Amino acid sequence: MFSSMVAIAAIALAGCAAPTPRIVEGSRLTIAVPGPFTSANSTTSLGTNTANEAVAELTASSFSRENGVGALVNNASFGSVQKVSDNPLKVKYTLSEKAVWSDGVAVDASDLLLAWAANSGALNTVAAKRDADGTVTNQDALNKGVYFDSNAAGSGLNLVTQLPKISDDNRAITLTFTHPFADWERVFPEQLIAAHVVMQHAMPARKYSADAAKRALVTAVQNDDAGALNPVSIFWNHGFDMTNLPSDGSLLVSSGPYVVTGAKENDSVTLTANEHFAAGPLPRVQTITLRLISDPLERAKALAAGDVDMMTADATAPLLAALHDAKNVTLLHSPASAYEHLDLSFASGGPFDPKAWGGDASRARKAREAFLLTVPRAAMLDTLVKPLQPKPAVRDSFMSVPGADAYDDIVDGNDSSRYAAVNLVRARSLLASIGATKPLTVRLLYPASDALRSAEFAQIVASAAQAGFRVTDASSAGWKQRLGDSSYDAALFAWDAGDASVNASESIFGTDGARNLNAFSNPNMDALFEQLDAEYSADKRKALMTQVEKQLFDDAYGLPLYQLPSVTAVDSTVISGVGAQPALSMLLGEYADWKPSASSPAPR
Template identity: 40%
Template sequence: MNKRFLAAGASVAAAAMVLTACTPPGGGDDNENSSEGSVLNIGWNEAFRSMNTQTTNGNAVSNSIVTYMMNDNFGFYDDELKVQDGALGSIEQVSEDPLKVKYTFNDDAKWSDGTPVNAADLALTWAATSSHFNTVKSNANEDGTLKENSSDTVYFDSSVVSRQLIEDFPEMSDDGKSITFTYTKPFADWKLAFGIGPDGVGVPAHIVGKKALGVDDPAKAKDAIITALKDEDTEKLSKISNTWNTGFDFTSMPKDEDLLVHNGPYKMTDYKEGQYLTLTLDENYTGPKKPKVETVTIRYNGDPMAMVQAIENGEVDFTQPQATADVLSAAEELEGVTVDSADGATYEHVDFTFDNGGPFDPETYGGDEEKANQVRTAFMKTVPRQDIVDKIIKPLNPDAVVRDSYNQVPGSPMYDEIVKGSGIDGFEDVDIDGAKKLLEEAGADAPTVRIMYDNTNSRRQQEVQLIKESAEKAGFKIKDVGDVNWGSRLGDGTYDASLFGWQSESTGITDSDSNYRTGSQNNFGGYSDEKTDKILDKILVAPEDKQAELSTKLEKQLVDDAFGIPIFQHPSLVIHRDTLKNASTTTVSPTIFWNYWEWEVN
């Protein structure tokens, strides 16, 4: 899947609370040894906001951890990043030329209202994420928020490049039990294209049909969705896309139970805005997953030290907070608590904005691309990456190193080859004199750079201060525009450099496509380069023996264009009370939730 989640470690609580002041249903000391009545409390730093994890707003780990427990899938990643078979059904390649991939649903795959999970659900997901049915390229207000489609426009708020390779309407069996997609060209990650991990098959098509088209009967509602897609009925697709875009967004327990329809073992039973969300085993679930914990409550707080306090007080059993030296030290002092630390999946990076009239935008220099590139490169030369790692990360992980790849984790098979050939080694050390020279050549006198980040995050506060001190030595003026609501500002043009983390939901080579491709979902800085797009096209269809070479070309282009700069791999802390058995994590979303059915509370 060509998408990355805003990282859990980079997220912020929608409304922080003092954990000791509020005990939601299922909390306290009611834990029992048996499955019946067992309760697990998990601490998380950002609140849930959408059941649709494939929209721009829904694309966040805070949502995926919930939808993962509420919905089955065709496959998931284990703690060794191996894809295991999911509970929904099977995936098979039925033709190599052209590439055809068939998804077959199990007989017991049902939505919680009894409606079968079937081909119509996956067809809607393909249609909504392929961009094929959009009649406009964007539907955003000036502040970046989403407009509602008018009766003569269609815009689904998602774009997955791999799904654009499926141009023909998929073939669906008469009974709806299978759906076959035909690709226009080979696709390297076809096994990962749909249904792997938290997204599942997406939101239920019959609920979309009910809300958008007023069709109450589930089977007829699905038929209405398929007919509208096949007929390319703009008026109906406008309503369908509006519902798909925002109809599944909510920040507290919805009165409309249709929004909670799911196909997995857990159902949502309570949600107090910004405080906690409770999931309970669904007694009507007939699928193969059999979790051992009856009730899971996710408690929200953006303060990692508050999470450690909650663990100590017995209000939280399991958490994966933002890792700092203080958090690690405090957690290690607790009795009856296990603390595991290692490299996580998230990596820190600085990205630039190319299209906002700021210091990194060519339009600021009369359209002179070279001058804008010089200013961006100058800033990259001032980012004190090694200093950040030494002062902030090594106290947590003594083996931590500067990350020199945009797309590969240090130690991965392609990492050394990419780093050697990308030119990133030119930024190994801070080069103030080099930065000054570039600014002088560009005629950029004391350019102001607005840095946007989560200003409630102590680690990022330290990073920004170190960057500020270094950049100002070269002549930049740094303006702190940090914001607790940083995530909602991504792409709105009100900043010139952003500091946050990416966490992948896939190991596929095409996973980073949407970060760099012109106009793609995660390309928040407006970066657009024809050479990069062509390299990405080749990566989509790359055979295994060409993947390292093409990945190196991609990263060299990003370095040459001064896209931004990677800094470090986030250290990961997994903290849990010893009463919880089988606690684990994996380095893709949904991290510590990956094996929820194995959890046991003693």
Template identity: 40%
Template sequence: MRKSLVAALLVLAVAGIALSGCTATVTKGSTVRVAVSQAFSSYNARTSFGNVAANASIVAATNSQFNYYDNRPALQKDESFGTYQVVSKQPFRVKYTIRDGVKWSDGQAVDGADLLLSWAANSGALNTPGFDNESYTDPDTGRYTKPFPAGVVHFDGFSGNGLQLVSKTPVIGDDNRSLTLTYDHPFVDWELVFGVGLPAHVVAQKALGMDDATRAEGALVTAIQKRDIAKLSKIAHFWDTGFDFTTMPKDKSLVIGTGPYTLTGLTATGATLTANPQYSGDHRPTFERVELRFITDPLAAVAALRAGQVDVISPQPNADVAQALLSVDNATVLSGSDGPYEHLDLQFSHSRNGTFDDPVVRRAFLKTVPRQKILDDLIVPLQEEARLRSSQVFLPGEQGYAAAVRTNGSSAYATVDIEGAKELLAKAGVVGPQVCLLFDPSNPRRVAEYAAIQDSAALAGFTVTDCSSTDWRQLLGTDGAYDASLYALRPSSLAVSAVSAAFRSDSPVGNDNFYANPEVDALIDSLSATADRSQQLAILQKIDARVWADGYGVPLYQFPAVTAFNDHVSGVAPSPLSPNLLWNVWDWSPVDKG
């Protein structure tokens, strides 16, 4: 299928237009039905197990934050929830204040305890130094299989995004509605690293066995402030595991939130969100209910839209999906490029076969990857103008991308070079290296990519085998599980310092291939304290070049995106950043057909 067919079908989304929140009134009895491609697994989307797009979308719809990205994407503040401001530059301090009257959906006030718990869980400041949680994790699912030893505190939060620089306990103030964070040194992305997470009163009640919410909150605050190891160990364990479920829990306190919707139903096949009567912010919804259906097959999602079983879909696009959408009556289809990008990463250590411990072998394998063939076969039929992504750091079209690509060394892997790969293997003295590739076997695009890589690498003497698993996300970073991984990541922000999670040697989350380079670590440290944009670009370009030189892996392409909805709903405006489709679900409205 050529561009003309796709163009006839697709209506391009206008990226420069963002919908704004309004004081809507819920339309009694109204429901919008949405197909999503992943099932829900955890209400805590900040843990290594829960950090997946399906969870993040539902959590975003049911919880408010100090800021969020719209569909341009541009960062927007939600001052109906709370405010933040820099109160000191030396030392660097930021104060967060919850707006008076903001409540959890159970009626409990959102307060300083909730803010303090979020810091404790995501800064890593209270974690037991040197503790390794690997032996307590099921390698197949990524879940913890047993409690940690007595005396161990381990919050499995997202502590690699900059909040770890707040090593001192923050100060609660303003009648228990604010928290002031003091950074060890200025941090360029401070505005993106902090928000309210799980309810402190619920975590404390469950972890400490207390019935009274106020007393439980007080006990949690005291435990954090006094660094009470015995209590913190219990609090951390419940924070890590207590919100993992795939069906609606009997204990409804586990699903309370602060956003326009609350989670009121959950099965293996779908979820139900209902308008939150306690919500008083600017994002009041119009639809009373949002019913999510978990449909992994893109063509099945199109069929559900055609049959009127769902109103909104955002399937992974391919030529068959685009063709199928032609047969859907009264549908609006939005297309463009999405935030995620497909990439192939190599394990620098702790791999199944140890193949890529040698940098020469890494470079040899990367020369065999048929990047252009993969693009031509899978993406160009949808986007004729699609190009290879050739930076590990910059988005195509972003300031700095073109300059980085000219100098980062990616040109060495722009086309397949079998003879060059053979020469490098001979130089390394390696014969018949084994590469077991981790990918999602339920994703047709990944299956096709695996086959193309397998065939091409065999020409140079590599034997590529199948390490695929439907639990691939949980297997990332697991010792001995695979040699290379093929997947995509959906960015949740445009943080300059995001490279830290992927490339810093001591990154607690994101560096799943054990990449380590002291020069890159030093560049990342410098970047985190640099506010000047031209200097940031120069540092990022150096990081990009170093990562390519180390044979980290290869980026392949930006995801194409397609969203379709019928004439029962208006206001759908997908964002390239997580939570993608549901970022503005409060703006969706039923269409009155008279």
């Protein structure tokens, strides 16, 4: 049981100067985003969707955020992060006095302590059990125990098993990690949940004030009080679920530039500038409405009709055609944060699995290399991406985004050049060397009814056939559910590279990674990730990342192909200052650059 106690400082905002307003009175902006909106807590497993995350991007402040090429941009107005020691790794997270909830209550260490409790799993007394469809089968046990249903498993807070230490002024928290962790600057989720609101709703009979609620929550966490943490975890999991505007406004408290002031199920979410906000760049637009439109073509139609002012989506030929003739619409092209890639399965029983060769891993590796040498990456880029995006490029790194500081150096040393062009001669030679006298059948999984992937499939079929492969169509509408099973030998899909942390890469390529979907396992790779986790020097990390990537290419793991093309469309008569960004979250993160026109549109 945790038993240490700390005093909670009074919640006083004295001395916090009011932010200088930049709001253009009456200004409005309507942005089309994929729906539905289902929760004001985007950090639960059920709260993870695009609309919820879009709302969180505008209503939450954090220590840092990633830019378009994965670099971390610190937010000193919200707080600071300081490494206190290396062995053991101790990190102090200090909140600025400018960090204030929209109800006037300070964001303080109790909010960070709740974030640790909810996202570390350290206080959970029971785990969810799921059937093959992902349905929870032990809900009764979860309801009786302590179970925070966080989507942040493996983010780094899971490595903090000791009770965090709260500073005397209640503005800082120090975490002690069980082992080195290279991504220590970004362990807290970008959206914090207000501790006082959670505790007030978890125990309504106590009628806690905000100050008393914070003290009670800290005490419950420090004492590992399962009786108190049970209702806390239940409320944290589901108390912020909503599709319409709740009658209780405390469920919408915000630490970011905007506050939710309206919500209509499957229609829209309205956000109004937060008058208490000073923990980051100040907005100019007074009211933002997020229109919930899942179909990109319908978003384009709404923009052309003047029903929305801005949208972003993956660029497709039909979408660009729909936007091309829209009046006053500016198109901003950018590579998306998601990158297309081809994964090969190491345990499907097919030609890339050692079992198909009597356990001979060398022959399976040569079969994988031969197949990858037939993939026409340059032709796919020219025919499928160039018509949609100016100056696209093949991606030659698994871990680094083109344009990132480390990208060129990593590519120079990772041996990706062996796959720079189709090499049918080399592919045939490899197949001959392993005794493949008949065409090898490769079952290729990809999303059904997807024009881009269908075109990629057709090009791979034609090229691979010339070397001695018979590629068959294993496309499926339920392709996501099939990832990781043995029903396919190769898969075409995209990884969202918005998270550029070492931890995110390890989750894909590490033997026990949560997102390892092809049974890839290499002890040398796991050892390299252990070194990466413990390395804080940027140059040494880059060298280790290069070694990781060289191993991936040596093992013929698969191939990165290219960043998916994206487009942002803006009504230039309504807003200016909008830049091309690779993801919706990054677009919304640039809210402070947006300049509303003199004549703002009427409410819609």
